[in-house]
Amino acid sequence: MSYANAEELLAAIQPESGGTEVRDPATGEVVGRVAEATVAELDAAIDTARASQPGWDALGHEERKRLLNAAADNIEANAEALAELLSREQGKPLNGPNARFEVGGAAAWLRAATAYEVEPEVVVDDGETHAVKHYRALGVIGAIGPWNWPMMISIWQLAPSLRMGNTVVMKPSEYTPLSVLALGHVLNQVLPAGVLQVIAGGREVGERLAAHPEIDKVMFTGSTRTGKAIIRSSADTVKRLTLELGGNDAGVVLPDADPAAIAEGLFWGAFINTGQTCAALKRLYVPESIYDQVCQALVEVAAKMPMGPGLEEQNVLGPLQNKAQYEIVADLVKDAVDSGATVLLGANPDEQATGNFYPTTLIGDIDPGNRLVTEEQFGPALPIIKVKDVEEAIEHANALEVGLGASVWSADRAKAAEVASRLQAGTVWINSHGTIDPRVPFGGAKQSGYGLEFGLDGLKALAQPQIING
Numbered sequence: 053m054s055y056a057n058a059e060e061l062l063a064a065i066q067p068e069s070g071g072t073e074v075r076d077p078a079t080g081e082v083v084g085r086v087a088e089a090t091v092a093e094l095d096a097a098i099d100t101a102r103a104s105q106p107g108w109d110a111l112g113h114e115e116r117k118r119l120l121n122a123a124a125d126n127i128e129a130n131a132e133a134l135a136e137l138l139s140r141e142q143g144k145p146l147n148g149p150n151a152r153f154e155v156g157g158a159a160a161w162l163r164a165a166t167a168y169e170v171e172p173e174v175v176v177d178d179g180e181t182h183a184v185k186h187y188r189a190l191g192v193i194g195a196i197g198p199w200n201w202p203m204m205i206s207i208w209q210l211a212p213s214l215r216m217g218n219t220v221v222m223k224p225s226e227y228t229p230l231s232v233l234a235l236g237h238v239l240n241q242v243l244p245a246g247v248l249q250v251i252a253g254g255r256e257v258g259e260r261l262a263a264h265p266e267i268d269k270v271m272f273t274g275s276t277r278t279g280k281a282i283i284r285s286s287a288d289t290v291k292r293l294t295l296e297l298g299g300n301d302a303g304v305v306l307p308d309a310d311p312a313a314i315a316e317g318l319f320w321g322a323f324i325n326t327g328q329t330c331a332a333l334k335r336l337y338v339p340e341s342i343y344d345q346v347c348q349a350l351v352e353v354a355a356k357m358p359m360g361p362g363l364e365e366q367n368v369l370g371p372l373q374n375k376a377q378y379e380i381v382a383d384l385v386k387d388a389v390d391s392g393a394t395v396l397l398g399a400n401p402d403e404q405a406t407g408n409f410y411p412t413t414l415i416g417d418i419d420p421g422n423r424l425v426t427e428e429q430f431g432p433a434l435p436i437i438k439v440k441d442v443e444e445a446i447e448h449a450n451a452l453e454v455g456l457g458a459s460v461w462s463a464d465r466a467k468a469a470e471v472a473s474r475l476q477a478g479t480v481w482i483n484s485h486g487t488i489d490p491r492v493p494f495g496g497a498k499q500s501g502y503g504l505e506f507g508l509d510g511l512k513a514l515a516q517p518q519i520i521n522g
């Protein structure tokens with residue numbers, strides 16, 4: 053069955069009465085209501101997931117692949133209703149690399165989880181020893197997600213889990229529960245009952261999921277602080293963890309780069325999803341020889357990108373998803389301006405405006421130690437730091453405790469690759485930033501987390517390796 057619009061989809065997932073109101077960050081209007089689960093309801097869902105797991109596993113890879121592809125078809129059949137709901141709840145515009153793009157990505161990543169064979173691997177076979185590595189299902193996976201890409205990241209967690217024969221209990225962010233409930237509803241029109249359950253709830257539900265003895269692995273995407281809490285609460289049961297945590301990605305421009313040619317790539321690297329992206333470019337290091345030209349080229353691109361309510365088709369930038377995040381961005385930019393940094397574009401938000409809109413902001417001549425540089429802003433404000441040479445840029449880039457992504461911008465690919473090899477980050481892009489691909493493994497370095505998602509590595513991360521020796 054496909055839904056014609058977000059209202060129809062909402063009617064299928066909302067409680068008949070009551071529930072917690074969820075508001076549109078662009079307008080303040082109520083989007084819908086959500087029934088938040090208690091810890092006892094979470095426990096019951098985990099029991100269901102445990103009971104459903106052997107049957108799901110027994111279906112085998114081919115049948116699970118068929119069902120997951122059918123579920124991806126159903127996302128596509130409901131794409132417009134899903135995108136509209138996502139736009140209203142999360143704030144991101146329909147167009148640009150935003151809501152429609154995210155729903156399309158959700159279908160694509162779900163299909164990608166069916167694109168690999170996970171065969172037993174003969175490790176040693178020398179006549180004396182015969183050792184074979186198999187990949188077994190782990191059991192029940194607890195998935196905990198953030199509010200910035202709620203549908204896409206849910207798929208990143210659930211698709212490889214289900215493919216490998218596990219069942220999933222998923223807790224969305226309390227800021228974007230409707231998007232994930234709607235996605236789960238669409239998937240569950242195809243999947244067998246009990247295999248995937250979305251349980252909306254607050255932090256206490258997340259804490260219980262991370263500590264529950266019947267959860268075998270936690271897939272977590274969110275802040276580094278919460279990631280550390282999950283490590284602690286999962287310790288007693290020695291759960292497997294994949295942690296995709298916060299980042300503060302550096303971009304390093306080399307002196308040979310052409311400012312006009314790289315400006316649009318730099319802009320979208322930093323401002324995708326209005327800056328609310330884990331692996332967005334969050335601090336840009338530019339050599340003094342081309343500093344003014346890069347700043348000017350970025351201002352030209354940024355100034356013409358329309359920001360506004362997500363359902364208005366012309367917009368490509370939206371509001372901050374929640375007021376708390378707005379306050380973080382406003383505070384960091386204020387700190388930078390107070391320190392004497394130059395406002396190249398933006399800042400000065402209209403405090404009377406409806407919605408959590410913070411203007412597209414570029415800050416130049418900023419001290420490398422300023423908080424806007426060293427803390428994760430997670431919003432539409434990019435600090436551009438002048439450096440004397442590439443050595444200084446590398447030193448600054450590697451100085452922080454996080455290392456999700458980074459990028460190098462140059463006309464010389466070989467030189468860029470050499471600089472990339474010296475950056476402490478899980479992914480280093482050359483002449484782009486944040487361009488992810490379901491075939492290419494993705495994961496953080498340092499305190500940006502551990503474990504890989506996507507591709508064959510991502511599937512193996514949802515399995516228990518078992519060696520059969522003899």
Ligand code: NAD
Nearest residue numbers: 197198199224225258259274275278281296297298299330
């Ligand atoms: P958050 O850590 O505040 O919340 C994430 C989820 O954890 C929510 O569902 C929340 O309810 C739950 N939670 C909170 N406390 C918990 C606890 N003690 N135990 C278990 N669960 C708990 O993160 P957020 O603000 O929603 O997301 C923004 C952050 O996520 C940013 O730092 C961003 O960089 C990061 N992020 C990382 C990636 C990545 O792939 N590395 C992707 C997206 C976002």
